[in-house]
Amino acid sequence: MDTILEIEALKKYYGKSKNQTKALDGISFRVMKGEFLGIMGSSGSGKSTLLNCIATVTRPDGGEILLRNRQVQELKGRELAQYRGKKIGYLFQNFELLDHMTGRENILIPLSLHNVDETESRSRLKQLAGYLEITDVLDKFPSQMSGGQKQRVAAARALILNPEMILADEPTGALDSKNARTLMEKMEGLNQDAGATILMVTHDTNAASYCRRILFIQDGLIFHELRRDIPRETRQEFYQRILKVMAQLGGGSEHVL
Ligand SMILES: Nc1ncnc2c1ncn2[C@@H]1O[C@H](COP(=O)(O)OP(=O)(O)OP(=O)(O)O)[C@@H](O)[C@H]1O
Numbered sequence: 614m615d616t617i618l619e620i621e622a623l624k625k626y627y628g629k630s631k632n633q634t635k636a637l638d639g640i641s642f643r644v645m646k647g648e649f650l651g652i653m654g655s656s657g658s659g660k661s662t663l664l665n666c667i668a669t670v671t672r673p674d675g676g677e678i679l680l681r682n683r684q685v686q687e688l689k690g691r692e693l694a695q696y697r698g699k700k701i702g703y704l705f706q707n708f709e710l711l712d713h714m715t716g717r718e719n720i721l722i723p724l725s726l727h728n729v730d731e732t733e734s735r736s737r738l739k740q741l742a743g744y745l746e747i748t749d750v751l752d753k754f755p756s757q758m759s760g761g762q763k764q765r766v767a768a769a770r771a772l773i774l775n776p777e778m779i780l781a782d783e784p785t786g787a788l789d790s791k792n793a794r795t796l797m798e799k800m801e802g803l804n805q806d807a808g809a810t811i812l813m814v815t816h817d818t819n820a821a822s823y824c825r826r827i828l829f830i831q832d833g834l835i836f837h838e839l840r841r842d843i844p845r846e847t848r849q850e851f852y853q854r855i856l857k858v859m860a861q862l863g864g865g866s867e868h869v870l
Contacts, residue, residue, distance in 0.1 A: 625671060702770075715753060
C-alpha cells in the first residue's frame with residue numbers, strides 16, 4: 614500500500630519549563646492511500662494540535678510531516694497554497710460555509726482559487742451532489758439548509774478538487790444522530806467505493822466505528838491502535854471495542870445507533 618502521509622516524531626510544546634504542555638510528544642504514524650483512519654483521545658490529548666500541524670496552521674517544534682515524501686514544513690508560496698487548497702480537503706465541525714453564497718457557489722470556491730479544469734470539476738460537482746444527496750439544495754443559501762445538508766455541502770467542497778486526503782475535524786460534532794449517521798455512511802462510501810483517504814478526529818464513538826483503523830492518543834503519543842476486522846467484524850462489534858478503549862482513556866459512553 615502507498616503511504617500518503619507520514620508523521621515522524623512530531624512534537625509541539627506549549628509554554629516553558631515547569632508550565633510546559635507537551636501537546637504532541639514525538640508522535641509517529643502513517644496514513645496509507647485509501648485508508649479511513651480515526652484519531653480519538655480524551656480532551657486535551659493533542660488531537661486538534663495534530664490536525665492543525667498537518668493543516669499547516671500550527672508549526673511543530675520537532676519531527677516531520679511528509680505528504681508523499683515531501684516535507685510539508687518546507688513548502689512555501691505556490692506549493693504551500695497547492696498543499697492547503699488542493700492536496701488536502703478539510704471538513705470542519707461547524708461547516709465553515711460562506712453565508713452569502715449558495716451551496717453550489719460554496720462548493721465551487723476552490724475552483725476559483727486554483728487553476729483547474731472547470732468542465733471536469735462541474736461534472737464532478739454533479740456526481741458529488743447526487744451521491745451526497747444535496748442536488749436540491751445547490752441553489753439554496755446555508756441559512757436555508759439543515760445542519761446535515763450544510764455538512765454534506767461542505768463535504769462536496771472538500772472533495773471537489775479530488776484531494777490526496779480529507780482531514781475531518783469532529784465532522785459530526787454539530788449534527789444530530791440521524792444526520793451524523795447519514796454523513797458517516799456517505800464518508801464510508803467515499804472511502805470504500807471511491808477510494809478517498811480520510812483522516813478524522815472525533816470524540817464520537819459511533820462516528821469512529823465507521824473507520825477502518827483508529828489511533829488513540831494520550832498526552833501527545835499513541836496509546837493504542839484498533840483495526841476493524843472487515844468483513845468478519847460488524848460495525849457494532851467494532852463500536853464495542855472502541856468503547857472499551859475509550860473507557861480506559863476516561864471517556865465515551867454513547868449508545869450505538
Ligand atoms: N495555543 C495553546 N497554548 C497553550 N496550550 C495549548 C494551546 N493549544 C493547545 N494547548 C494545550 O495542548 C494540549 C493539547 O491540546 P489539543 O487542543 O490538541 O487537545 P484535543 O485533544 O484536541 O482536545 P479537545 O478534544 O478538548 O479538543 C492541551 O493540554 C491544551 O491545553
